[in-house]
Amino acid sequence: MRHEDMLTARSLVKSYGGVRALDGADIRLRGGEVHALVGENGAGKSTLVRILSGTLAADEGSVRLADRAREGGIAVVSQELSLFPDLTVRENLFPHRPPRRFGLLDRGAMDRAARPVLAELGLDVAPGALLGELPLADQQLTEVARALLRRPRVLVLDEPTSALPAAAVNRLEQVLRTLTGRGIAVLYVTHFLEEVMRFAHRVTVLRDGRVTLAGVRGEEIGVPDLVKAMLGAAPPPPVRRERAPDDGPPPVVLSEVCVPGRLTDVTFTVRAGEVVGVAGLQGAGHLDALAVVCGRTAISAGRVGVGDRGLPRSLRDAIRAGVAFVPSDRKRFGLMTDRTVWENTTAVSWLALGRGGVIPSRAELVRRTADLTGRLRLRGGPHDVVAQLSGGNQQKVVFAKWLATDPRIVVLDDPTRGVDVGVRAEMHAIVGELAAGGAAVLVASTDLAELTEVCDRVLVFVRGRITAEVSGGRLTEHGLAAAMQSGADARSDGSGGPGTPEIAGDPGS
Incomplete structure (x- = not known):
């Protein structure tokens, strides 16, 4: 029966150690409705x-x-597909207790059960096709089909469009209509607020484990209301130091760059002395743009200029062009944790750039390390093993390693991830010093507050394109969240360049 309560949760509390992931959360799901669940990272959605x-x-x-919901139960389609690409569609649809005949798999019975569900989802694939050979959108719908074969009364779709192109999102809209037409209650977890406005009958918003909007009808609210519920009241914009970028040739130039399935006609520049942020939801393409600059991703079209060179063909090539890359996962990609501070700090400048000669003086390398770690106020000596340092001091070692190369271009991916407030402030000061020294700085961060604090402007990516450039008085967490999650496409005659609409500073400024 449509609009019957299928699931009711009341006063849910969940703590991990001393942190409350949920703090009295309520939600009610009704048959025949799409109920969106939104909130920032860490708001408590996954819990x-x-x-x-x-x-x-x-x-x-x-x-x-509800009694009817108990008959079919709850099925969850996760953001991370739990499918087997080397198996057929049929085998993926029946991973547990498939139909058998005389002890053997009954492929006929499997196909007869699967075909109506596949047709209902508009999924025109052969049951015997290898799953890994299908487009990502078809793989995602295969997972939905597998869930529907269990005949659930409640279906949870967790970030179902995070990696899908626009055409596949349109297709999903038809799927949602089919599901709700069958009286299924759909919980739709997403970061994309334009999808909430488009798909959802009701919306619940979580912030810091608490419900700030509870089951509000979709037509009664707008994107600004959702952003406010997610982030709270807008704080005053941060005070920024004025920086004057160099008016010479920009060290970073991307012109109409395309990477199949990731970037489309991306155009932007970064000048010496400028800190430019890139922001977007998962799979939006902002990290792919950084990978192009660092020589870690090839392009299919467009033009790239990095330093005095064209497109870097590898990270080593990018380093020789003056690029420093600080990765988000310092332990996997940024450090040799079993080696000393001086060995880590001098690794790139010596091994990749050959500074210090074929057999450099160890005393000289240690001296250079001491100079850099002193500048960064690192708590630890050159001979300390990195694994024994705190997370914040390990991050300083990563910075020191790249500062030792005297970079012209600095690319930072979540530069303060996992560090405390004090180290964060020190890292931000270093970013400012790099720009003041003439470096061109590109920053990606999952922390919107960080982007507002360190950047002169931020390029917002949505589905592989730059859809907004946020700067000036509008460079706030709320401004960025609205641009990222609604696919803002405000346009002006700013200097963002072709394909880069601008959300400029305060009106009249």
Whole structure:
């Protein structure tokens, strides 16, 4: 029956150590409706989904399924596909207890059960096709089909469009209509607020584990209301130091750059003395743009200029062009944790650039390390093993390694991830010093506040394109969130360049 309550959760509490991931959260899902669940990273969405699906127990509170919902239960389609690319569509649809005849797999029975569901989803694929050979959108719909074969009354779609092109999103809209037409209650977890406005009958917003909007009808709210519910009242814009970028040839130039399935006609420049941020939701393409600059991703069209060279063909090529790259995962990609501080700090300048000769003086390398670590106020000596340092000091070692190369272009991916407030402030000061010294700085961060604090302007990516350039008084967390999550396409005659609409400073400024 449509609009019957299928699932009701009340006063859910869940703590991890001393941190409350959920703090009295409520939600009610009704048959025949799409109920969107939104919130920033860390708001508690994943914890709530795991409790609703029964894979995690709440510390307090209750979850009640209606009698009709108990018959089919809850199915979850996760953002990370749990499929097997080397198996057929048929085998992926029936991973547990498939139909058998005389002890053998009954492929005929499997196909007869699967075909109506595949047709209902508009998925025109042969059951015997290898899953890994299908487009990503078809793989995602295969996972939805597998869930529907269980005949659930409640279906959770967790970030179903994070890696899908626009055409596949249009297709998903038809799928949602089909599901709700069958009386299924759909919980739609997403970061894309334009999808919330387009698909959802009701919306619940989480912030810091608490519900700030509870089951509000979609037509009663707009994107600004959702952003405010997610982030709270807008704080005053941060005070920024004025920087005057060099008016010479920019060290970083991307013109109409394309990477199949990732970037489309991306155009921007970064001048010496400028800090430019790139922002976007998962799969938006902003990190792919950084990878192009660092020589880690090839392009199919467009023009790239890095330093005095064209497109770097490898990270080593980019380093020789003056690029420094500080990765988000310092332990996997930024450090040799079993080696000393001086060995880490001098690795790139010596091994990649050959500074210090074929057999450099160890005393000289240690002296250079001491100079750099002193400048960064690192708590630890050149001979200390990196694994023994705190996370913040390990991050300083990564910075020191790249500062030792005297870079012209600095690319930072989540530069303060996992460090405390004090180290964060020190890292931000270093970014400012690099720009003041004439470096061109590109920054990506999952922390919107960080982008507003260190950047002169931020390029917002949505589905592989730059859709906005946020700067001046509008460079706030709220401004960025609205541009990222609604696919803002405000246009002006700013200096963002072709294909770069601008959300400029305060009106009249």
